[in-house]
Amino acid sequence: MIFLELVLQNFGPYYGRQVITLDSRKNGSSCPIILFGGMNGGGKTTLMDAIRLALYGPRAQCSTRGNLSYSDFLTQCVNSSTPPTEKTRIELAFEHIENDKPARYRIVRTWEKNPKDGKDHLGILDIGVNDEWLDTGLVSIWDEYVENLIPLGISNLFLFDGEQVKELAQQDIPPQNVVEAIRGLLGLELAERLAEDLDILVSRKRKELADTKDLANLEEIEQRLLQQTEEKQATQEQLEHITAKLEAAEEKQKISLDKFISEGGKIAGERSQLEKQRSQVTSEIEQVRQIMCQLAADVLPLMLIQPLLVEVQKTGESEIHTSQIQIARSVLLDRNERLINQISQLDLSDEQFDKIKFLIEEESELLASNSDDAWLLANAKLLAQLSHILSYSLETAKFSARQQLELLRTKEEELITLERQLQTAASPEIYQKLHEAHTEAQNRVAQIKVEYEAKKRYLVELEAANEKSIRDLKKYTDQNIDRKSKEHIITASAKVQQTLKLFRERLTLKKLNKLEVEVTECFRYLLHKSDLVHRIVIDTDTFGLSLYDLQGKMVPKHRLSAGEKQLLAIAFLWGLARVSGHRLPVAIDTPLGRLDSSHRTNLVERYFPSASYQVILLSTDTEIAEKEFKVLQENDAIANKYLLQYDSSTRQTIVKEGYFW
Secondary structure, three states: OEEEEEEEEEEOOEEEEEEEEOOOOHHHOOOOEEEEEEOOOOOHHHHHHHHHHHHHHHHOOOOOOOOOOHHHHHHHHEOOOOOOOOOEEEEEEEEEEEOOEEEEEEEEEEEOOOOHHHOOEEEEEEOOOOOEEOOHHHHHOHHHHHHHHOOHHHHHHOEEEHHHHHHHHHOOOOOHHHHHHHHHHHOHHHHHHHHHHHHHHHHHHHHHHHHOOOOOOHHHHHHHHHHHHHHHHHHHHHHHHHHHHHHHHHHHHHHHHHHHHHOOHHHHHOHHHHHHHHHHHHHHHHHHHHHHHHHHOOOHHHHHHHHHHHHHHHHHHHHHHHHHHHHHHHHHHHHHHHHHHHHHOOOOOHHHHHHHHHHHHHHHHHHHHOOOOOOOOOOHHHHHHHHHHHHHHHHHHHHHHHHHHHHHHHHHHHHHHHHHHHHHOOOHHHHHHHHHHHHHHHHHHHHHHHHHHHHHHHHHHHHHHHHHHHHHHHHHHHHHHHHHHHHHHHHHHHHHHHHHHHHHHHHHHHHHHHHHHHHHHHHHHHOOOOOOOOEEEEOOOOOOEEEEOOOOOEEOHHHOOHHHHHHHHHHHHHHHHHHHOOOOOEEEEOOOOOOOHHHHHHHHHHHOOOOOOOEEEEEOOOOOOHHHHHHHHHOOOEEEEEEEEEEOOOOEEEEEEOOOO
16 A cells, blocks of 8 residues: 555645645655654644544544544644635545555545534545546445555554654553554454454353243154144045045036936926016017007008009109190290291291291191190109108118018027927926935035035144144254254353464464564664664563563663664564555654664664655654755655645644755
8 A cells, every 4th residue: 555645625734725745656766755844833743643534534543632522623623714615625545456456546534613413524536547436335334445454453553653652662561552453463353352252152152041941842742743643644534535425426416417407307497487488588579560560551561562653753753744844835836826927027038938937837746746645643742752752661661671570580489499498398297306316416415515625624724733743843853953052052162262262372472473573673673782682572461572682681671772762662663564464654753752863873774764665754853854864865765855834823834845954
């Protein structure tokens, strides 16, 4: 894991938005150190708090939080000059390996004074070609996710300050938080957690055993199950016998029914119904005949002389036409007569007059020859009535007559069928015998069905009881097995606890042996007195350090100077980081403390460039002074350097590139 960028906006003394590049690989550089210079109270510790707060949120162990609630702490972190409309914001961009590929994320936390619900707003940005906000899935499990990157329990071994080193140097036994971090770092808490879980499991199983009721007697359950099985088998045999009787009775009923039907018993039983139907059909036939008589009393008989009526219609129409022609002819003859008289008075020759007269008289003779005598003497009203009869009344009567004839034919056939059925009906004596035989067969079937259903219900009850007995037996067996299993768990847990105790002891020895080698190597590497300490031993219970010289004699810690004790504490933290296997950045606030010049030189030349692949140093001008700064520059160890300029009048800090010199 490597930090890429830290953004502070209205956080602590940092007013406005200030961006700090932490990537030590920038411009192809392999220098590990990011150096921050600032005076006391200038915001160095605030930078460390910002990194912790971005990573862990409410769980962050920040320097100025104390006993404050998270909401009060967030309010305290807001810059006093922040406008009410602006929010406080911290961003931490980092890179780590995920699924064998580099992955870059940006943690963004924002809040305002007196935040709602006492929380900040967390967002995770995927840094890529198109920076995209990740869904709430990663945000909701962020605490678990960050534990896989840099567990909170060991964070103080990588993000620490001079006061922590000083406290560790002055005590013979490491503080409790360091002890817990060591246990987590070495994997010792897993065995302890397993032992605690075993205790909880044993306690739970003992409680379950104490709550278990007395179990039923196994022999009683088995005897009841055997009895129910035998009774079930006997009932099944009885049911099969009843089924055979039912099938025989149903077959006998079918034969009696067939005989009842074939010998007219059914029809005889239905005689009254058939006679009623015959009477009804006869009445309906009579109604049809009455309707047909009514049709015959109307225009229907004219259908017999329909062709003559058509001829009468044509003759009447012809006579009316002839009458109209005769009227016109009379008018024309009178006109011709007047025309001859008028022509005779004209000055014409006799020859001309004779020709004209001949033509007129010839026309008059022609008109006279076309006259026929009328014999029908029909008028227009009579012809209209005749036309209505031919075109409507006769057709309607004919259609109705056909319908009634068809209905009459159907009813007569129905009547014939009913009379035939009545003729085939059995006599009352035979009908009575057939009816009694059929009724007896039906009653026998009904009786056997009742017996069958009762036996079947009883069999179902037996099967249910049998199933219950089987479940009781299984439950007894399961409970007995479960009881024995719980007893076995309780018995075996004691052995497992002993094994775990031995495992913890051996694991602790193995881990601490490796840690002892690393801490000894780191301490001897940092200490300019190479012959002072030959071996460092770590107590398996308290994790206290014991020093031994070349002769194997213990070196009392009071013989060490304050600077040497501080180097020992740094070597202890360095060794822990190397043993952990976590490739994480190291951030150190106030790194040199009370060291003399020679110890400072060793720390500057040997520890800072080698502590990690990314080392963030937060120093005053008296710690990494001009001399130490030049040593780091000459060793090409500084990738970026920043100066925290604090203005006491505005109580604000500005981050600028550069250092004190």
